[in-house]
Amino acid sequence: MSGTSYDAVDAAACDLDHRPEDGVLRLTPLGMVSEPYPADLRTDLAQALPPAPTALADVCRLDTRIGRAFGRLAVRADRELCRGRAELVASHGQTVYHWVADGQVHGTLQLGEPAWIAEATGHPVVSGFRTRDVAAGGQGAPLVSLIDLMLLRGRPGVPAALNIGGIANVTVVPPQADPVAFDTGPGNALIDAAVHELSGGRLAFDEDGALAAAGRVHEGLLRRLLTEPYYRLPAPRTTGKELFHQGYLRSHLGEFRQLPPQDLVATLTRLTARTVADALRPLGATEVFASGGGVRNPTLTAMLRAELAGTRLRTSEELGLPAAAKEAYAFAVLGYLTLHGLPGNAPGCTGAAGPRLLGSITPGRRPLRLPAPPPTAPHSLSVQADGRC
Template identity: 75%
Template structure:
């Protein structure tokens, strides 16, 4: 089955579409993924500004939410059509859309709700294909954190690797999945990935830049120990797993509060400190797990200063490699992951890892929006696949 996975992360700068050919082997134990490539498109400036203006801690209206739901859905639909044409030769059979997270309602160590925008009807109408969307609420309703949902794909991909392999994704928020030598898999959000760095760059450039390209600002600065200590006092880092967070906590207002008393701080020093914060909190989360290998993906891997600091912070002997070494390029992995989750949903198979999210059990995730053709569901396999093998056609 040819599936297009659509994703826009917490940095809300662009939409990614990765196409894959997915096949269950005869015994049903292994899911084979053949990558067909990825296309990406930035949000139009007006849409990105409207989205940023509606995110916490800013107030918004139901009218704004309705407009964003439609316009994000249309942006996803346009890219899905392009991905089907350019990557699948017009033969895509399913679209899996994560949508755009605009709010993750977490408090007291629990997640009470989650909201992703990008109305799937626009995607189904534009492509003619059925669309699986709204993956996270099913896990939340079952008592889970609703994140990181990629933990299921991570466990399938890492299973069988030696030592304690760990997958790390550094987007706006950083998350990890680890397979300990004994016991179940562990997954959680470690804290800010790029979120605070992006907020600092946006403020320093009056909105002209949205991120620290190639870590250029951080490379010119020095870490400010007093500020780093203040930032590390954040209670979230000490919460037990499973746990999840987002820009509801780590936003521009959070950063302004943390900078109280640091009036003479230069942008390079601030970026160096925030970059070290991300590296330190990731490494602090990995250390108790005994990680022997870290397979990294996400936009943060394109920041050489961050990756250098992470290498410095990791325990001696812990290997750090790009997810491309496992066949899924770092910039594309999450979009491929949601293509897999959509495939599982269509086949009536669970899409969460309860031991990672804290849900009461495995659940088939998402809502299904029919396309223009009659909807025909495939038979449900006898069992869910345990491993994911990335190959070539």
């Protein structure tokens, strides 16, 4: 998969074993490999994303080039992590547009044609996960909420999962109420946009949070940014770089355009921490398990701890899944569920009309033979000891 930061392609490998008698799906991690997008591909992708105008020829070329990049990394993951024994590839694709109007998602588009992955690896590929949830009236996100429920269900208090990619999303699991999941707003999106512009395109992100650490939060700009109507929409809600992009940032700076670069980045980092904490506070979260690229930013995590004011901030490693690979492992699980004829969404979290089988299956080199669906779907996910030698 590649997330909303579109900086690299990640492939995580795992062994999955479902025993219907106990309702547990056992996941043994086998590791992760990652490769940056080729520079020209990343540039062309950035230039095609909203609000930029895009030609269908560009979409076609990107669909093929992203599919080939995914296929190359899937071959590498099979060879290095699975010793050539992989049986299934699950591909999230690269989100390029999420069509949201009046709080409702009307469509979503992920590029990375799965036929290229199937041709490169010889394995069947599950892809196109989000569209079915959207067709059923859901937000199509966060689909990882089903895996969060399986991981967090039964923990004491009110556990929550947080992923900080380009966009930040949360899943909260109260013991006596329905779970809630939604996008809180920008994760790294506005920070990355500012750093890219301030550096004249030389830098893509605030490495180690160094710029933010050297700056001071400008409360006036922070107050202006917090007036964004999205933050007051009811859950479930979802957003993307269709809203939080470089043009959005420029339009909100106004009289603050002359801020020192480090103060701007510090303010945007505080914005991410504040909007995440504001989203979690009313839901009574007692512990938060964080994952995603934002976890590597110590300034962001420090601000988030301060904003959470006593709610324990942990990482997904404590649940057995590396923070950098959690979403990739989640989509491996979703691919497994689809292959076995099992629903892959959590309707109460996405807003869909009910449980749905997600995605489409592209056959590999051999005839496609689907396993018989198990009598019951797994209700919990158990992460086993790392399976790498």
